[in-house]
Amino acid sequence: MPPRGGAQRRQGDAVMAMLVGAAVKRRMADGAGRHDVCRKSLSSGYFERSSQPLTALLFLLPLLAIYEVGTWYLATDHARKIEQRVIAFNLLRDFLGLFGATGRYLPPLAVVGVLLAWHVARRDPWVVHWGTVAVMVIESLLLGLPVLALGICLRRFLLPLVAGAHPGSEVVLSIGAGIYEELMFRLLGFTVLNIVLIDLLAMRKVLGYIAIVSISSVLFSLYHYLGAESFNWETFVFRTMAGAYFGVVFLIRGFGITAGSHAAYDLIRFGLVLRGGP
Incomplete structure (x- = not known):
């Protein structure tokens, strides 16, 4: 033992x-x-944060400020009290006016209000990563390039500038187009079409999203002929395809990146026009 x-x-x-x-x-x-x-944390990192409404708002606030200040100093004839605005801006202002809401700064306040309401509805935290906002600038520039390449292929990327337009006013309008056209045709347009096609008509989501992108793209293209520009099939097809591209970007990356990439495309295109092409 x-x-x-x-x-x-x-x-x-x-x-x-x-x-x-x-x-x-x-x-x-x-x-x-x-x-x-x-x-x-990686899966909920940059790509998730950059698609959040609060991050989109802080990303777009400088662009909203540049558009408003730039319009006042570069796109306004103070003697005749005439200011040059993006058509989508005017349509939004007129729509709000139907409900008795008026004011020079009402459209930008509407952008801020929509994004804040969206943020509250999602119950996202009130936290912003400034590094995310900085990277969004780079991503927007990169996502604007495919539309430019499409325009080069279709030979429609150098659309003529408005006669006698000041370069500064064109920069301002390019920024405004990115914000207000995407607000109208992607953020608000997609929301309305989603309610009608998917919620009310009970379309399958895949078919519904295809229909939403297609309808909004056609409307986006036709919208450009509300001004002085005459209808042209080549520009119509190009803008429809560009609208479809921005629609897909919106579905995948959210409003902030879509508005930024649209503004980036317009600014790059204007730069090429100014220097006489690539």
């Missing part, structure tokens, strides 16, 4: 082995948990 002390030691070793094994298992579990948290 072995000594009692050896038995106690073996029992102690067994207990220690159990404790060590449990500790190893806990460490492995903790490591797996941290790995899962890391993966979740």
Whole structure:
């Protein structure tokens, strides 16, 4: 019969082995948990944050300010009290006027209000990562390039400027177009079409989204002929395709990136027009 002390030691070793094994298992579990948290943080990182309404608002606030200040100084004839505005801006102002809401700065306030209401409805945290906002500028520039490439292929990217237009006013209008046209045809347009086609008519989501993108793209293209420009099939097809592209970007990346990429395309196109083409 072995000594009692050896038995106690073996029992102690067994207990220690159990404790060590449990500790190893806990460490492995903790490591797996941290790995899962890391993966979740990556999946909910930049691409999720940049599509949130609050982030989109802070990304677009400088553009809204530039558009308003630029319109006042560069796109307004103060002697005749005439200001040059994006058509979508005027349509939004007129629509709000139907309900008795008037004011020079009502459309930009509407943009802010819509995004804040959307943020509250989503119950997102009131936290902003400024690095995300900075990267959104780069992404917007990159996402504006495919539309430019499409225009080059169709030979319609150098659309003529307005006769006698000031370069500064063209820059201002390009920024305004990115914000207010995307607000009208993507953010608001997609919402209304989604309610009608998917919620009321019970279309399958895939077919519904295809219909939403198609309808909004055609309306977006036709909208450009509300001004002095005459209808042209080539520009109509190009703008319809551009509208479809921005529609897909909106579905995948949200309002802020879509508005930014639209403004980026207009600014790059204007720069090429100004220097006589690529």
